Amino acid sequence: MTEVQVSGLTKKYGAKAALHELDLTIASGQFVTLLGPSGCGKTTTLRCLAGLERPTSGRIAMGDRIVVDTARRTFVPADKRRVGMVFQSYALWPHLNVTDNVAYPLKVARIPGRERAQRVQEMLDAVGLSDLGKRPVTALSGGQQQRVALARALAARPGIIFYDEPLSNLDSKLRYQMGQQVRALHNRFETTSVYVTHDQEEAITLSDRIIVMNEGVIVQDGTPSTLYDRPNSAYVADFMGFQNILPGTVVGVRGKTAEVRVDDTSHVFSGITTGEASVGNRADIAFRAAHARLCPAGSTGTGKFRGTVERTTYLGSAVNLLVRSDGLPMRVRAETAELSADAVPAAGEEHTFAVNPDRAVVIVREGATPAADDYLTTMTDAVVAPR
Ligand SMILES: Nc1ncnc2c1ncn2[C@@H]1O[C@H](COP(=O)(O)OP(=O)(O)OP(=O)(O)O)[C@@H](O)[C@H]1O
Ligand SMILES: [Mg+2]
Structure with missing residues (x-):
């Protein structure tokens, strides 16, 4: 479990700011969802946190480590941040089978062979793929591939996991089941999770806390019930499914x-x-x-x-x-x-x-x-x- 502290995070592409002076603290063990329409800066936030993107300015601390401080030119790359990532596109290695995909981050972390095999089996059991270890990942359904991606992200026991719309490619029933599984794994492995979606129902059912974004800034931050019952703007109300907004x-x-x-x-x-x-x-x-x-x-x-x-x-x-x-x-x-x-x-x-x-x-x-x-x-x- 890792605490995350973000201050003044700005990311510009040319003159346009995708993120503008973002301040955010995520308590260790929290499951936080970034919610907002296309282009509001959700992926950019995750990529900056994960180390896949260099912020234009700002500071990010994870646990007791400063991973970004543009004023001091500090930038810790993704592979040194001890984070896991799950993407919408799964991003599995197509030439590796299920076991080898899940084992890969453990190899990188130099976990010895026997322990590695144990951890891989534990992860495959946790996501319900115990019997498919030898299967090429190209011979799996979308839901199974996403479970491999989950197992891989969790295998190295990162303190924090980032999810970028991991369930968007799945049908609605599977999306619900997988969502529940993501949350159960978060609890079981005691990680901190930052989850991106534009589906308000998914955000409400999974999260401890929801952050609604618009054009690179946070417009509301609260518990699912606060966001559901007390939106602070017509924008958030609309996004949270209020069908009647009358001036x-x-x-x-x-x-x-x-x-x-x-x-x-x-x-x-x-x-x-x-x-x-x-x-x-x-x-x-x-x-x-x-x-x-x-x-x-x-x-x-x-x-x-x-x-x-x-x-x-x-x-x-x-x-x-x-x-x-x-x-x-x-x-x-x-x-x-x-x-x-x-x-x-x-x-x-x-x-x-x-x-x-x-x-x-x-x-x-x-x-x-x-x-x-x-x-x-x-x-x-x-x-x-x-x-
Ligand atoms: N590499 C890039 N170069 C230029 N502009 C970019 C780049 N990446 C993102 N942007 C812009 O930054 C803004 C935020 O993009 P971002 O991908 O973070 O949005 P998002 O909230 O994840 O949207 P979506 O729901 O569609 O995934 C958008 O206006 C986008 O066009
Ligand atoms: Mg995105």
């Missing part, structure tokens, strides 16, 4: 709860604020389709809206609805387990829905904070009334 203005605040009137509509929704909120602030109210519920016709009040179902998508366990209300398109997910078969909303029907105020988030866009008196007088009971 508006804060019209009431009480403690951590705020009411937002959605632009150009009469809709007022209540949600938890992710920062300081004051009446008059521009803000987005964001909620997941699953956090808006069908409710009895005639229900009214903050967070309720009536709308026409424009489209339904049947998913089996749920039906996704596109609902138009006061001109606004909104996405709602109705769980079939909670509805009798004939109560499932159909296109063309009008229904009433309620947004769960404990699950919606109010993301303030601008900071100006008027005096408390200003906004407390504008409070309506509806904001704080228990529902």
Whole structure:
């Protein structure tokens, strides 16, 4: 297990910065995921940490070793950093069989023959490939090849392993199984893991901590549940799967709860604020389709809206609805387990829905904070009334 400390990490390609002054500490034994869209700098971060890329400026420490310090021209190359890497493309040596692929880093580390054979067998057992040691790696399925890559990365017992979208080439069921295996191996071999993906579900299920990046900077850093429940920007909310992100203005605040009137509509929704909120602030109210519920016709009040179902998508366990209300398109997910078969909303029907105020988030866009008196007088009971 190795602690990683990154400060001021910048990587420029020509004039363009792929990473900009990144600061980051990863505790030893942590499983951290870098999440973000294509081009945001995930691979560049990993490559700088692994020693495959020379940063333009900054400092990286691993355990008690400084591996990069551009001010002192320190640069420890990849093979001297005691790190493991797993790539999307597997990157196995095609001319070697399974055993020899896994044994290779142990040879490099000069582990003697007998111990080497034991360690290889232990790794093949750990990834469920005990019987395939003699198989050429070219004669394996994608999932099996990825398990060889995992075994190889772990064989030399590195203190830290970097994973760059290791499961992207696998089908969804295998991806889930392999993800679980990656996490189990992380726990069993007590490594520190830095994992890159652009799949938010994978990030949530595997990680202790998720770091969301955008254009070479960190935009949010927290536990999976923080990222899932309390995105701090519309960008992160969108990335974490909030299907409804509606621009508006804060019209009431009480403690951590705020009411937002959605632009150009009469809709007022209540949600938890992710920062300081004051009446008059521009803000987005964001909620997941699953956090808006069908409710009895005639229900009214903050967070309720009536709308026409424009489209339904049947998913089996749920039906996704596109609902138009006061001109606004909104996405709602109705769980079939909670509805009798004939109560499932159909296109063309009008229904009433309620947004769960404990699950919606109010993301303030601008900071100006008027005096408390200003906004407390504008409070309506509806904001704080228990529902
Ligand atoms: N060798 C290179 N030369 C020039 N630009 C590069 C190079 N490598 C990466 N970049 C640029 O740096 C930025 C970050 O790239 P990076 O590969 O880190 O993104 P990523 O987050 O891993 O994306 P993806 O999800 O597509 O893998 C991109 O704009 C990319 O075009
Ligand atoms: Mg990448």
